[in-house]
Amino acid sequence: MTGAVFSRAAGRDLPVVAGGRGTELFDTSGRRYLDAAGGAIVVGIGHGSAEVADAIATQAREVAYVHGSAFKSTALEGYAEMLGPLLPVDDPYIYPVSGGSEAVETALKLARAYHLARGEDRSVVIGRTGAYHGNTRGALSVSGRDGLRAPYLPWLGTAAHTTSPYEYRCPFPDSHPYGCGARHAQALEQEIVAQGPHNVAAFIAEPIAGAALGACVPPDDYWPAMTAVCRRYGVLVIADEVMTGFGRTGRWFGCDHWGVRPDLLVAAKGAASGYWPLGLAVTSGEVHDTVQRAGFVHGFTYSHHAVGAAAGLAVLKILSRDGLVDASARRGEQLGAELRAELADHPHVGDIRGRGLLWAVELVADRETKVPFARNERMAERIAAAAKDRGVLLYHSTGCANGSEGDLLVFGPPLVISPAEVTEVVTGTAAAIREVSRVRPSGGR
Numbered sequence: 163m164t165g166a167v168f169s170r171a172a173g174r175d176l177p178v179v180a181g182g183r184g185t186e187l188f189d190t191s192g193r194r195y196l197d198a199a200g201g202a203i204v205v206g207i208g209h210g211s212a213e214v215a216d217a218i219a220t221q222a223r224e225v226a227y228v229h230g231s232a233f234k235s236t237a238l239e240g241y242a243e244m245l246g247p248l249l250p251v252d253d254p255y256i257y258p259v260s261g262g263s264e265a266v267e268t269a270l271k272l273a274r275a276y277h278l279a280r281g282e283d284r285s286v287v288i289g290r291t292g293a294y295h296g297n298t299r300g301a302l303s304v305s306g307r308d309g310l311r312a313p314y315l316p317w318l319g320t321a322a323h324t325t326s327p328y329e330y331r332c333p334f335p336d337s338h339p340y341g342c343g344a345r346h347a348q349a350l351e352q353e354i355v356a357q358g359p360h361n362v363a364a365f366i367a368e369p370i371a372g373a374a375l376g377a378c379v380p381p382d383d384y385w386p387a388m389t390a391v392c393r394r395y396g397v398l399v400i401a402d403e404v405m406t407g408f409g410r411t412g413r414w415f416g417c418d419h420w421g422v423r424p425d426l427l428v429a430a431k432g433a434a435s436g437y438w439p440l441g442l443a444v445t446s447g448e449v450h451d452t453v454q455r456a457g458f459v460h461g462f463t464y465s466h467h468a469v470g471a472a473a474g475l476a477v478l479k480i481l482s483r484d485g486l487v488d489a490s491a492r493r494g495e496q497l498g499a500e501l502r503a504e505l506a507d508h509p510h511v512g513d514i515r516g517r518g519l520l521w522a523v524e525l526v527a528d529r530e531t532k533v534p535f536a537r538n539e540r541m542a543e544r545i546a547a548a549a550k551d552r553g554v555l556l557y558h559s560t561g562c563a564n565g566s567e568g569d570l571l572v573f574g575p576p577l578v579i580s581p582a583e584v585t586e587v588v589t590g591t592a593a594a595i596r597e598v599s600r601v602r603p604s605g606g607r
């Protein structure tokens with residue numbers, strides 16, 4: 163019996179990747195793919211950067227691993243120094259880990275540790291319906307994706323949930339689109355009061371909901387109203403920027419669109435652009451000082467990794483030097499405009515939304531009623547497969563409409579994508595949608 167890989171795509175035969183360059187990937191048969199999703203919205207600076215590979219190799223040659231409690235490293239100190247001014251957090255301190263879920267777990271513990279250090283036994287964290295914050299138990303607990311939570315429910319359950327600003331299916335249809343921010347804030351306040359304000363430690367949310375709800379940009383009055391409620395009740399704000407961070411939405415961080423200053427922030431994905439499994443939990447100076455005074459009982463073997471810091475630093479330098487955050491905003495506008503021109507009239511396209519280079523197309527069985535396709539039609543999966551056959555890699559997500567149904571095609575290409583490649587993504591996607599839904603809309607571009 164030989165060893166084998168526990169596949170993430172059981173029952174499907176996957177191509178073997180041979181290489182990548184910029185927005186392109188190649189398999190061992192020589193096929194080219196245009197990566198419109200950066201894997202899982204991970205790759206910001208593009209594939210195949212020799213600069214990042216060299217930075218990783220140099221650090222690994224000097225020293226690859228020391229325990230975070232025994233040594234500092236110039237790589238990590240330098241990374242924190244360069245990243246600090248870009249973070250939307252006051253007097254930030256970074257706690258580097260190995261990915262988004264670890265960063266979320268760390269932030270949840272930091273939130274509780276902060277309150278304990280101040281003599282308050284607060285433990286409840288409020289997440290949002292439909293949200294995704296990771297697959298470890300704490301992260302899944304604050305997530306609101308029923309399909310992922312269901313098998314593990316006996317292990318979950320300490321978190322509470324409030325409404326999501328999912329504008330296409332607004333939870334406040336009676337007043338939509340007026341005053342939605344205030345309605346969401348009211349719902350959060352009601353949840354805090356129901357839990358007992360002295361019990362609530364934190365509210366966790368993505369500034370712009372990523373893949374789970376499909377690039378949902380909240381109304382402009384949302385974040386000011388939500389943070390005001392949190393401040394009123396001494397509830398910490400945790401911004402989950404795992405997907406939206408590092409230029410993905412056309413600003414350095416999603417919080418920047420509304421001037422949000424969270425107490426804690428988590429990032430991953432774009433931080434090292436896939437070259438290293440790097441995640442970050444960031445605290446404000448106040449949270450840091452309070453927690454450190456009392457002592458923070460936490461840690462992972464691979465946290466504070468010098469090679470990870472070298473990778474993060476190299477990626478940060480490239481994002482800055484090459485103006486990729488602005489590029490994300492510009493190419494994002496093009497992507498949104500072309501998706502709308504090509505698909506807005508399609509009878510099975512319900513909504514097209516996004517910001518920067520994070521976009522989603524929500525597919526529906528009926529545009530009038532917004533009824534989703536039945537799950538067994540597997541629309542998102544089939545369209546993503548048809549796009550892959552055309553050489554365009556999309557990310558897809560399901561369950562946005564009601565927990566199990568709701569089909570999303572999600573776009574998050576490397577920020578180095580060219581105008582011509584944006585058009586290639588849109589035409590490839592539109593052709594895949596038309597092929598799978600077997601409807602050819604009249605008109606179009």
Ligand SMILES: Cc1ncc(COP(=O)(O)O)c(C=O)c1O
Nearest residue numbers: 261262263294295296404405430
């Ligand atoms: C918003 C958000 N938070 C957390 C995570 C978990 O990150 P990871 O898969 O690196 O553990 C993800 C992953 O997709 C995410 O999108």
